[in-house]
Amino acid sequence: xxxxxxxxxxxxxxxxxxxxxxxxxxxxxxxxxxxxxxxxxxxxxxxxxxxxxxxxxxxxxxxxxxxxxxxxxxxxxxxxxxxxxxxxxxxxxxxxxxxxxxxxxxxxxxxxxxxxxxxxxxxxxxxxxxxxxxxxxxxxxxxxxxxxxxxxxxxxxxxxxxxxxxxxxxxxxxxxxxxxxxxxxxxxxxxxxxxxxxxxxxxxxxxxxxxxxxxxxxxxxxxxxxxxxxxxxxxxxxxxxxxxxxxxxxxxxxxxxxxxxxxxxxxxxxxxxxxxxxxxxxxxxxxxxxxxxxxxxxxxxxxxxxxxxxxxxxxxxxxxxxxxxxxxxxxxxxxxxxxxxxxxxxxxxxxxxxxxxxxxxxxxxxxxxxxxxxxxxxxxxxxxxx
Numbered sequence: 001x002x003x004x005x006x007x008x009x010x011x012x013x014x015x016x017x018x019x020x021x022x023x024x025x026x027x028x029x030x031x032x033x034x035x036x037x038x039x040x041x042x043x044x045x046x047x048x049x050x051x052x053x054x055x056x057x058x059x060x061x062x063x064x065x066x067x068x069x070x071x072x073x074x075x076x077x078x079x080x081x082x083x084x085x086x087x088x089x090x091x092x093x094x095x096x097x098x099x100x101x102x103x104x105x106x107x108x109x110x111x112x113x114x115x116x117x118x119x120x121x122x123x124x125x126x127x128x129x130x131x132x133x134x135x136x137x138x139x140x141x142x143x144x145x146x147x148x149x150x151x152x153x154x155x156x157x158x159x160x161x162x163x164x165x166x167x168x169x170x171x172x173x174x175x176x177x178x179x180x181x182x183x184x185x186x187x188x189x190x191x192x193x194x195x196x197x198x199x200x201x202x203x204x205x206x207x208x209x210x211x212x213x214x215x216x217x218x219x220x221x222x223x224x225x226x227x228x229x230x231x232x233x234x235x236x237x238x239x240x241x242x243x244x245x246x247x248x249x250x251x252x253x254x255x256x257x258x259x260x261x262x263x264x265x266x267x268x269x270x271x272x273x274x275x276x277x278x279x280x281x282x283x284x285x286x287x288x289x290x291x292x293x294x295x296x297x298x299x300x301x302x303x304x305x306x307x308x309x310x311x312x313x314x315x316x317x318x319x320x321x322x323x324x325x326x327x328x329x330x331x332x333x334x335x336x337x338x339x340x341x342x343x344x345x346x347x348x349x350x351x352x353x354x355x356x357x358x359x360x361x362x363x364x365x366x367x368x369x370x371x372x373x374x375x376x377x378x379x380x381x382x383x384x385x386x
Contacts, residue, residue: 011136019143041349048342111329148241220344247301268378275371277303
């Protein structure tokens with residue numbers, strides 16, 4: 001089996017659905033289900049809290065009991081069921097409960113796939129993580145382009161049906177063959193001895209984790225209000241999907257060239273550059289609220305997200321044993337991609353209702369400190385190497 005192609009297909013299929021859920025779901029709740037901006041912010045924020053609990057507790061527990069292949073199958077089936085539950089739900093309470101369910105299951109596919117990729121890299125079965133991950137970004141772009149056409153012609157109901165179809169295809173793909181090593185169950189004795197506290201004994205892990213928590217949290221307003229903001233600044237509806245996907249195209253380009261051009265860069269250097277790009281990005285959106293500048297700022301997603309994620313994976317592969325990778329991914333997903341984002345989503349929603357631009361400049365409260373800490377980590381890591 002060609003593991004490079006298999007991993008690429010996995011990333012593509014998951015991020016095809018993620019490209020629907022992440023940028024469009026808050027807008028879909030508001031436009032199709034009739035909830036207010038503050039209600040949607042609360043729903044998605046609480047969903048992120050549950051997502052954090054799931055990736056921090058449930059995912060590491062099950063990854064210690066089940067093989068990666070079994071986990072991927074179970075989570076895709078659960079996600080399909082949760083998406084189907086949205087159809088009959090209309091009240092605030094029902095939408096909240098279904099959103100909590102989907103956040104408990106669906107986002108755990110992200111650390112599960114990155115854990116699988118990390119294991120394959122460490123066992124020399126996956127040569128280029130960046131090349132495989134770039135297919136995830138391509139899937140994200142395909143989703144956005146597809147929705148640009150359908151939302152323009154039949155409205156926001158297309159968001160739900162595209163998500164349902166994409167999840168169904170994801171289920172089918174995960175019932176096909178997978179690399180043999182991912183069918184192996186973890187060793188019980190090692191799982192029992194390990195704990196989350198053990199992770200903080202690894203070199204600079206605490207500092208790196210804080211940096212990526214701040215770096216990823218700074219995307220909260222963009223993920224949840226970018227779609228609405230483009231409507232607010234009067235972007236043509238048929239172009240919104242294209243504009244949102246500029247960020248992902250930049251991400252694709254970065255992942256395609258990352259292993260070739262950034263392999264020699266230290267994790268600290270990459271994290272500092274990512275935080276600098278993030279800060280510039282949100283300042284531009286705040287200072288120049290128009291479609292052209294927003295589109296230009298989208299290219300900085302290659303720094304703010306892609307470079308930051310690549311730097312964390314580079315640190316993980318170099319410093320963390322493969323038996324601990326699922327726990328690290330669970331912690332990263334819970335703290336960096338869930339709980340911190342939940343807090344910033346609610347904070348961003350409060351600022352957005354005052355003035356939409358404030359929601360973006362508010363994100364520098366995370367990006368600037370992450371840059372300063374990254375420079376400290378870079379100095380510490382360089383001194384240790386010497």
